Amino acid sequence: MHSKEEISHDEYQKTADWLMSQTKHRPQVAIICGSGLGMLADTLKCQDSFAYSDIPGFPQSTVQGHAGRLVFGELKGKTCVCMQGRFHMYEGHSLCKTTFPVRVFKLLGVDTLIVTNAAGSLADGLQPGDIMVIKDHVNFPGMGGLNPLTGPNDDKFGPRFPAMSGCYDKGLRCVAMEVAKQLGVANIMQEGVYAMVGGPNFESIAEARLLHRLGVDAVGKTTHTHTLTPFLHVYETTSVTHVVKSYEDSESVNHDGVLEVGRLRSHTVQQLVTELISRMEINNNTTTDNVA
Numbered sequence: 001m002h003s004k005e006e007i008s009h010d011e012y013q014k015t016a017d018w019l020m021s022q023t024k025h026r027p028q029v030a031i032i033c034g035s036g037l038g039m040l041a042d043t044l045k046c047q048d049s050f051a052y053s054d055i056p057g058f059p060q061s062t063v064q065g066h067a068g069r070l071v072f073g074e075l076k077g078k079t080c081v082c083m084q085g086r087f088h089m090y091e092g093h094s095l096c097k098t099t100f101p102v103r104v105f106k107l108l109g110v111d112t113l114i115v116t117n118a119a120g121s122l123a124d125g126l127q128p129g130d131i132m133v134i135k136d137h138v139n140f141p142g143m144g145g146l147n148p149l150t151g152p153n154d155d156k157f158g159p160r161f162p163a164m165s166g167c168y169d170k171g172l173r174c175v176a177m178e179v180a181k182q183l184g185v186a187n188i189m190q191e192g193v194y195a196m197v198g199g200p201n202f203e204s205i206a207e208a209r210l211l212h213r214l215g216v217d218a219v220g221k222t223t224h225t226h227t228l229t230p231f232l233h234v235y236e237t238t239s240v241t242h243v244v245k246s247y248e249d250s251e252s253v254n255h256d257g258v259l260e261v262g263r264l265r266s267h268t269v270q271q272l273v274t275e276l277i278s279r280m281e282i283n284n285n286t287t288t289d290n291v292a
C-alpha cells in the first residue's frame with residue numbers, strides 16, 4: 001500500500017516557476033508519451049529540453065522506453081510540452097507524484113492534455129498493433145482507495161468530487177476518428193474502455209478473462225490517473241499489444257514486445273497527434289526565442 005504523500009500548491013508552483021524561468025515557451029497543449037512512443041517529442045521545433053533529474057521537484061523515470069525528458073517546442077504552430085517518459089505507481093511513486101507534472105502543466109497554462117500509452121488488448125476485435133482511442137476508463141486502484149485526489153482538496157486544481165462522465169473530450173475523439181480516415185488508418189483504430197491495474201506483473205489469464213467480462217477493452221498500468229485532473233480537455237490513445245487470454249496460448253507478453261509494438265505504431269500515433277494538434281482551435285501564446 002502506498003502511503004499518501006501531500007504536495008502543496010507552492011511545490012507545484014515552484015516547479016512551474018523554474019520551468020518558466022528556463023524557457024520562453026508557454027504551452028497550451030501537453031503530450032504524455034507512453035511506452036515506446038517517446039519519439040513524438042523529437043518532432044517538436046525550436047526545442048528546449050530538460051532532463052527530469054534537473055527539474056526541481058520532478059520524479060524520475062525508471063522504466064525502459066521512458067527517456068525521462070521534458071521537451072518544449074512547436075508543433076503545427078502550437079506551443080507544446082511533451083513528456084518523454086511518465087511515472088507509474090509500480091515504480092514506487094506515490095499517486096500524486098505520478099500526476100505531479102499534470103498539475104505543473106496547468107500552472108504553465110496548458111488546457112489540453114494528449115496521452116498515449118501501451119496496453120494489452122482484451123476485446124475480440126482489437127488486434128496487437130491496433131490503436132484504441134480511450135472513451136472511458138475503469139480505475140481499479142481508485143475504486144480500492146488508491147487515488148491521487150485523496151487527501152485535502154486543492155480547489156485551484158478542481159472540485160472535491162469531480163464527475164468522470166465526460167473526461168475524454170468527445171470533440172477531440174471525433175476529430176481523431178476523422179483524422180484516422182484521412183490518414184488511411186481508420187481500419188486499425190477504434191474507441192474503447194481502458195482499465196488501469198497496479199502491476200508491475202502482467203495480468204494472469206483469469207484476470208484477463210475477468211476484465212474482458214467486465215467490459216474492459218484494453219488493460220495497462222497507467223494513464224487514467226492523469227485524467228483525474230478535471231480542468232483539462234483530454235484525449236488518450238492506446239497502442240494495443242498482446243494479452244494472454246487462453247491456457248492454450250503459447251505466447252507470453254513481455255515489455256520488449258510492448259516496446260516493439262510501440263515502435264511499430266509510433267509513426268502512425270505521431271501523425272495522428274500532429275494532425276489533431278494542427279486542427280485544434282486554441283489561442284497560442286507562442287514564443288520561439290529560446291532562453292540561452
Ligand SMILES: O=P(O)(O)O[C@H]1O[C@H](CO)[C@@H](O)[C@H]1O
Nearest residue numbers: 034035117118220221222258
Ligand atoms: O502505460 P505505458 O507507460 O505506456 O506502459 C505500459 O507498458 C508497460 C508494460 O510493458 C507498463 O508500464 C504499461 O502501463
Ligand SMILES: Nc1nc2[nH]cnc2c(=O)[nH]1
Nearest residue numbers: 118119120219220241243
Ligand atoms: N497484457 C498487458 N499488455 C500490456 N501492454 C502494455 N501494458 C500492458 C499490460 O498492462 N498488460
